[in-house]
Amino acid sequence: MGPETLTRPMTNSFTYVPGEISGHKYSDLNENGSWDEGEPALAGWTIKLHRAMPFVFAADIAPLVDLGWDYVAEMVTDPDGSYSFDGLLPGTYRVEEVEQPGWMMTDSPADMQIDNETVITGADFGNHQISYTKTFELTYVGAPVGTTFSASFTVNGEPMTLDLEGTGPYAASLPVLYPWEIGAVNWYAHLDGRTYVLGESSGETLEGDMTNSFTYTASVSGYKFSDDSGDGVWDAPVEIGLPGWTIGLYQAADEQVVPSALPDADSGYVAYASAVTGVDGSYSFTGVLPGTYYLAEDEQAGWSMTVGATGSFVVANGTALVDQNFGNEPFGPFADLSLTKTADKTVADPGDLVTYTLTYKNIGESIVESSTILDDYDQRYMTPVNAAGATISGGVLEWVDLDPMEIGEVRSITYTMRVSSNMPTGLTHVDNFAVISPGYDKPSWRVDVTVDDPFLPFTGGEWLLLVTAAVLSMGIGLLLRRIRA
Numbered sequence: 001m002g003p004e005t006l007t008r009p010m011t012n013s014f015t016y017v018p019g020e021i022s023g024h025k026y027s028d029l030n031e032n033g034s035w036d037e038g039e040p041a042l043a044g045w046t047i048k049l050h051r052a053m054p055f056v057f058a059a060d061i062a063p064l065v066d067l068g069w070d071y072v073a074e075m076v077t078d079p080d081g082s083y084s085f086d087g088l089l090p091g092t093y094r095v096e097e098v099e100q101p102g103w104m105m106t107d108s109p110a111d112m113q114i115d116n117e118t119v120i121t122g123a124d125f126g127n128h129q130i131s132y133t134k135t136f137e138l139t140y141v142g143a144p145v146g147t148t149f150s151a152s153f154t155v156n157g158e159p160m161t162l163d164l165e166g167t168g169p170y171a172a173s174l175p176v177l178y179p180w181e182i183g184a185v186n187w188y189a190h191l192d193g194r195t196y197v198l199g200e201s202s203g204e205t206l207e208g209d210m211t212n213s214f215t216y217t218a219s220v221s222g223y224k225f226s227d228d229s230g231d232g233v234w235d236a237p238v239e240i241g242l243p244g245w246t247i248g249l250y251q252a253a254d255e256q257v258v259p260s261a262l263p264d265a266d267s268g269y270v271a272y273a274s275a276v277t278g279v280d281g282s283y284s285f286t287g288v289l290p291g292t293y294y295l296a297e298d299e300q301a302g303w304s305m306t307v308g309a310t311g312s313f314v315v316a317n318g319t320a321l322v323d324q325n326f327g328n329e330p331f332g333p334f335a336d337l338s339l340t341k342t343a344d345k346t347v348a349d350p351g352d353l354v355t356y357t358l359t360y361k362n363i364g365e366s367i368v369e370s371s372t373i374l375d376d377y378d379q380r381y382m383t384p385v386n387a388a389g390a391t392i393s394g395g396v397l398e399w400v401d402l403d404p405m406e407i408g409e410v411r412s413i414t415y416t417m418r419v420s421s422n423m424p425t426g427l428t429h430v431d432n433f434a435v436i437s438p439g440y441d442k443p444s445w446r447v448d449v450t451v452d453d454p455f456l457p458f459t460g461g462e463w464l465l466l467v468t469a470a471v472l473s474m475g476i477g478l479l480l481r482r483i484r485a
Contacts, residue, residue: 016116017116017117018086018087018088018089019086019088019089019090019114019115019116019117019118019119019120020084020085020086020088020118020119020120021049021084021085021088021093021095021112021114021120021123022082022083022084022085022120022121022122022123023047023082023083023084023095023109023121023122023123023124023125024041024077024080024081024082024083024124024125025041025042025043025045025047025077025081025082025083025097025124025125025127026039026040026041026042026081026124026125026126026127027039027040027041027042027126027127027128027129028106028107028126028127028128029128031106031128032106033106033107033126034107034126035107035124035126040081041077041079041080041081041082042077042081042127043076043077043078043079043080043081044076044077045076045077045081045097045098045100045125046074046075046076046077046097046098047074047075047076047077047083047095047096047097047098047125048071048073048074048095048096048097048098049071049072049073049074049085049093049094049095050069050070050071050072050093050094050095050096051069051070051072051088051089051091051092051093051094052068052069052070052091052092052093052094052111053068053069053070054091069094072085072088072093073085074098088114088118089114090114090115090116091113091114092111092112092113092114093111093112093113093114094111094112095109095112095123096108097125097127100127101178101179102129102130102177102178102179102180103127103128103129103130103178104127104128104130105125105126105127106126106127106128107124107125107126107127108125108126109122109123109124109125129177129178130177130178131175131176131177132175132176132180132206132207132208132209132210133173133174133175133176133209133210134155134173134174134175134176134182134206134209134210134211134212135171135172135173135209135210135211135212136151136153136162136164136171136172136173136185136211136212136214137164137169137170137171137211137212137213137214138151138164138169138170138171138187138198138213138214138215138216139168139169139213139214139215139216140168140169140170140189140198140215140216140287141168141217141286141287142219142286142287143168143189143287144191144273144287144289146191146192147189147190147191147289148163148164148189148190148191149163149164149170149187149188149189149190149198150162150163150164150187150188150190151164151172151185151186151187151188151212151214152185152186152188153182153183153184153185153186153203154181154182154183154184154203155174155176155181155182155183156176156177156178156179156180156181157181157183160174162174169213176206179205180205180206180207181203181204181205181206182203182204182205182206182212183203184200184201184202184203185200185201185202185203185212185214186199186200187199187200187201187214187216189216189289191289194253196289196290196291197290198214198216198290198317199214199216199317201214216287216317217287217317217318217319217320218286218287218288218289218290218315218316218317218318218319218320219284219285219286219287219288219319219320219321220249220284220285220288220293220295220313220315220319220321220324221282221283221284221285221321221322221323221324222247222282222283222284222295222309222322222323222324222325222326223241223277223280223281223282223283223323223325223326224241224242224245224247224277224281224282224283224297224325224326224327224328225239225240225241225242225281225325225326225327225328226239226240226241226242226327226328226329226330226440227239227306227307227327227328227329228329228330230306230329231306232306232307232327233307233327234325234327240281240435240440240442241277241279241280241281241282242277242281242328242437243276243277243278243279243280243281243372243374243435243437244276244277244372244374244400244437245276245277245281245283245297245298245300245326245437246274246275246276246277246297246298247274247275247276247277247283247295247296247297247298247326248263248271248273248274248295248296248297248298249271249272249273249274249275249285249288249293249295250265250266250269250270250271250272250293250294250295250296251269251270251271251272251289251291251292251293252268252269252291252292252293252312253268253269253270263296263298263299266294269294272288272289272293273285273288274298278374278396279374279376279396279435288315288319289315290315290316290317291314291315292312292313292314292315293312293313293314293315294309294311294312294313295308295309295324295326296308297326297328300328300438301335301369302330302331302334302335302366302438303328303329303330303331304328304329304331305326305327305328306327306328306329307325307326307327308325308326308327309324309325309326330438334364334365334366335364335365335366335368335438336362336363336364336365336438336439336440337360337361337362337363337364337368337371337405337436337437337438337439337441338360338361338363338436338439338441339358339359339360339373339434339435339436339439339441339442339443340358340359340360340441340443341356341357341358341359341433341434341443341444341445342356342357342359342445343355343356343357343445343447345447346445346446346447346448347447347448347449347450348419348430348447348448348449349419349449350419350420350421350422350423350449350451351418351419351420351421352418352419353385353416353417353418353419354382354416354417354418354419354447355414355415355416356375356414356415356416356417356445357412357413357414358373358375358399358412358413358414358415358434359410359411359412360373360410360411360412360436360439361408361409361410361411362405362406362407362408362409362410363408364407364438365407366407367404367405367406367407368404368405368438369404370400370401370402370403370404371400371401371405371436371437371438371439372398372399372400372401372436372437373398373399373401373413373434373435373436373437374396374397374398374434374435374436375390375396375397375398375415375432375433375434376395376396376432376433376434376435377395377396377397377417377432378395378430378431378432379395380420381419381420381423381428381430381449382417382418382419382420382430382432383417383418383420384397384415384416384417385416385417385418386415386416387415388413388414388415390413390415397415399413419447419449423449423451424451425451425452425453425454426450426451426453427448427449427450428448428449428450428451429446429447429448430446430447430448430449431444431445431446432444432445433445
C-alpha cells in the first residue's frame with residue numbers, strides 16, 4: 001500500500017490471500033518429459049515442499065543472500081496422481097519428489113515465487129520406469145524333429161515360464177522391472193508328451209539388457225565291424241568296418257512301444273532313433289535327450305554277434321559316449337560279394353567327365369538277399385553328374401540292391417563324375433574308393449589332374465640373366481680354344 005497523509009483518524013486495511021501450489025505425478029512412458037495422452041498417473045509418491053530461507057547479510061551493501069531451504073510440508077499423491085499445498089506465505093518455494101528405486105525422473109518443476117493471491121498449477125513430476133530386456137537362449141545341436149523348448153525361472157520372486165522360439169538357437173525375451181532379479185533358470189525340452197530337464201543355469205541381478213545362454217550336447221557313437229576271428233576284439237585294419245547295418249537306440253519310458261524293422265524294445269523302453277553304419281562302419285546319435293538308454297543292432301542273416309554294446313546307460317548334458325561297438329562273425333553258408341572298380345581314364349583335365357563302373361559278383365556259397373555299395377568320393381574335386389540312382393549324402397554315393405543275387409551272378413553300375421573346373425596348380429591325385437556289403441573288397445581308383453603354373457610375362461629384368469649367360473659362354477669358348485692351341 002502506498003504512503004498517505006492522515007487528515008482524520010483512519011483505518012488502513014489489507015487482506016492477504018495465501019498462495020497455492022499443485023501438480024501431478026505421472027509415468028512418462030516415452031521419456032519425452034511431457035505428460036502425454038495415455039500416460040498414467042502415479043499414486044503413492046511423496047512430494048515435499050521447501051521454502052527458501054533468506055538471511056540479511058549486509059543490507060546496506062548487499063542484497064538478500066539465500067542461506068538454504070526450510071522444510072514446510074509433504075503429502076502423498078492421490079489415485080489420480082495429484083498433490084497440492086495451500087496457505088503459503090510469500091517467498092520462494094521448491095517442490096521435490098522422494099525418489100523410488102527403479103525409476104528415472106524425466107520432468108520436474110522449477111522453483112516458484114509465491115506472493116499475495118498466487119495460485120500455481122501444473123507443477124508436475126514425470127518419471128520413467130527403468131526396464132531391462134532379459135533374453136533366454138538355448139543352443140541344442142541335433143534336436144529330434146518335433147522337439148519344443150521352454151525355460152522356467154522367477155522374476156523378482158514371481159515364477160514364470162517362457163516358450164523358446166526359432167530353429168536354433170531357440171530364444172525368447174521379456175522386460176524386467178526393478179529390482180531386476182532373475183532366479184535360477186531350468187531349461188526344458190518337450191517331445192511326444194514328455195518333458196525333459198536339460199539343465200539349470202544360475203540366476204542374476206540385471207544391470208542392463210542381458211542374455212542368459214545355455215548349451216546342451218549329448219552324443220552316442222561306435223562302429224560295426226566284421227569280427228573274422230570271432231574273439232570279440234576289433235583287429236583293425238585286418239578286420240574291416242561293416243557299412244549298411246542299422247543300429248537302434250532305445251529309451252526308458254512309461255509304456256512299451258514296439259518299433260518296426262528293429263528288435264522289439266525291452267519292457268519299459270521305446271525305440272528312440274536308428275542310424276545306418278557308414279563306409280567305415282561308423283554310426284552316431286547326436287542331440288540325444290536326457291534319459292536312460294540301451295543300443296541294439298538289426299541282425300542280418302548269415303551273421304552272429306560276437307560283441308555288442310550291452311547294458312543301459314544314462315545320457316545327460318555333456319555326455320559323449322564313444323566306442324559302443326558291435327562285432328559280428330559270418331556263419332553258415334558263406335555270403336560274399338566281390339567288387340571291382342574301373343574308369344574310362346586315369347588322367348583328366350579340369351572340367352572333364354570321368355565315367356566309373358562298379359562290377360560286383362556273388363562269390364559266396366549262398367544267395368545274397370540284398371547288398372549295399374558305398375562310394376566315397378572327394379567332394380573338393382569331384383561332382384556327381386549321373387549317379388545311376390544312388391542316394392547322395394556327405395560325399396558318399398549309396399546304392400541298395402534289394403534283388404537277390406544267385407551264386408556266381410554278376411551285376412554292374414556305371415555312373416559319371418565331373419572334375420572341378422577350379423583345380424589347384426600342379427599335380428592333384430583325385431582318389432575315391434568303394435565298399436560292398438556283404439563282402440570284404442574296397443577297390444579304389446585314382447585320376448591325376450595337372451594344372452600348369454601360370455605363364456609369367458617378361459618383366460624387363462631377365463635381360464641381365466641372358467647377357468650374363470652369353471658372356472659366360474664366350475669365356476668358356478675362348479678358354480677351350482687356348483687349351484687346344
